[in-house]
Amino acid sequence: MDRLGEWILPAAxxxxxxxxxxxxxxxxxxxxxxxxxxxxxxxxxxxxxxGLMMGVTMLEASGALDMLSAFLRPAxxxxxxxxxxxxLALLRPFSGSGSTALAASLFENISPDSFEGRVISVLxxxxxxxxxxxxxxxxxxxxxKSGWTIxxxxxxxxxTMAASVAAVILLFGV
Amino acid sequence: MLNKIWGGMILVSFLCAAAxxxxxxxxxxxxxxxxxxxxxxxxxxxxxxTWTGLLKVAExxxxxxxxxxxxxPAVGLLLPGYRKDGEAVSAASMNITANLLGIxxxxxxxxxxxxxxxxxxxxxxxxxxxxxxxxxxxxxxSIQMIPTYTATLRMQYGSTQPFAITPxxxxxxxxxxxxxxxxxxxxxxxxxxx
Numbered sequence: 001m002d003r004l005g006e007w008i009l010p011a012a013x014x015x016x017x018x019x020x021x022x023x024x025x026x027x028x029x030x031x032x033x034x035x036x037x038x039x040x041x042x043x044x045x046x047x048x049x050x051g052l053m054m055g056v057t058m059l060e061a062s063g064a065l066d067m068l069s070a071f072l073r074p075a076x077x078x079x080x081x082x083x084x085x086x087x088l089a090l091l092r093p094f095s096g097s098g099s100t101a102l103a104a105s106l107f108e109n110i111s112p113d114s115f116e117g118r119v120i121s122v123l124x125x126x127x128x129x130x131x132x133x134x135x136x137x138x139x140x141x142x143x144x145k146s147g148w149t150i151x152x153x154x155x156x157x158x159x160t161m162a163a164s165v166a167a168v169i170l171l172f173g174v
Numbered sequence: 175m176l177n178k179i180w181g182g183m184i185l186v187s188f189l190c191a192a193a194x195x196x197x198x199x200x201x202x203x204x205x206x207x208x209x210x211x212x213x214x215x216x217x218x219x220x221x222x223x224t225w226t227g228l229l230k231v232a233e234x235x236x237x238x239x240x241x242x243x244x245x246x247p248a249v250g251l252l253l254p255g256y257r258k259d260g261e262a263v264s265a266a267s268m269n270i271t272a273n274l275l276g277i278x279x280x281x282x283x284x285x286x287x288x289x290x291x292x293x294x295x296x297x298x299x300x301x302x303x304x305x306x307x308x309x310x311x312x313x314x315x316s317i318q319m320i321p322t323y324t325a326t327l328r329m330q331y332g333s334t335q336p337f338a339i340t341p342x343x344x345x346x347x348x349x350x351x352x353x354x355x356x357x358x359x360x361x362x363x364x365x366x367x368x
Contacts, residue, residue, distance in 0.1 A: 005338035008320055016228050020235040027231050034230025035223035041279055042219045050211040055183035057207030061199040062191035093314075095176055100327065104214055107331035113338075121328055121339045125321035126346040130314040131175060137310045138302065140286040141293040145300075148361035149307050153314035156354025163349040167342040 045097055053101040060105055081165055082116040085123055089161045092123065093130035093154065100124075115174055122164040130157055214330065221326040229277050242271040252312070253292070253305035262291035266309055276318040285313055304362055311358045315351040319344075 020027045059065045069083050076083040084106055092099045103124050110117045130153045138146050191200040232238060246267045250258045253266060265288035272281035292306050302310075321343045325336035 035227035038226030053211035058187035061203035125324035152358035
């Protein structure tokens with residue numbers, strides 16, 4: 001499985017560039033244009049990340065995160081879910097930058113290649129900012145009532161939580 | 175919503191630090207946390223730019239267009255009652271393709287265009303219809319094929335195999351999307367608009 005992971009980035013990069021050259025796209029000029037957009041979008045999310053990283057680091061330093069974990073530990077252990085990942089699962093539907101900030105601060109102490117670290121990674125990589133998407137898309141057409149969107153979307157988020165642990169156990173062992 | 179969450183984080187931290195006598199650590203956290211965000215953004219910027227650069231090549235060479243044309247019939251099934259060759263289905267297909275490739279910047283405007291096209295085709299209704307809701311549910315799930323951002327974050331924190339989680343991400347994303355759309359389908363027939 002690790003082998004497959006190694007192949008993904010080089011294969012995608014080479015495939016895209018080869019296809020681009022076959023289609024006579026000026027690949028380097030186009031790459032530069034895209035990279036410039038990437039740079040400006042990294043910079044544009046920086047203020048949100050600064051605010052949320054500050055918030056998350058404060059929660060950690062004040063001991064609040066430890067208290068929350070201690071409170072959740074029995075339930076988490078019963079479910080087989082790593083307790084460190086619970087605050088992340090709770091924050092994920094509300095804030096993308098907040099989740100990045102929290103995952104980064106968890107990785108200060110937890111190796112990304114440990115069981116907990118992998119669950120955190122999979123959780124982060126396979127979910128979206130649910131409430132943001134609902135607000136943006138319905139907001140764009142001036143609809144206030146979103147019907148059954150949120151219960152359905154949150155079902156998905158809950159499955160992400162449970163399935164992250166299951167997938168990590170299945171593919172990596174414990 | 176985020177205003178309350180963020181405010182809450184700061185307030186809880188202050189009260190907690192006051193109660194446990196960790197004001198010194200808290201003070202340090204304020205200064206460190208903000209700096210950490212800058213360091214992280216800068217160190218991740220290289221990989222993020224590389225990726226958006228590659229995606230731009232994919233876009234310019236027509237990969238996005240080809241994928242979204244392949245996607246269109248399936249999207250037509252997801253959005254019942256909309257013209258198969260209409261603007262709504264085409265914008266929705268483009269949005270889904272952008273999400274699959276992880277072009278977040280492009281996905282949101284395309285998704286908004288799809289919602290507007292659906293609202294136009296479905297004029298005169300105050301409430302969202304099944305298609306709109308299914309489309310938004312789809313956008314609340316992650317369908318990204320290559321989790322570049324997560325992998326880059328893992329690399330920053332010393333992972334020796336940053337992309338090794340990719341197959342797990344595929345499995346989990348598929349399970350979550352199926353669950354969300356199925357729950358949507360179940361609720362569709364039972365929901366009472368209040």
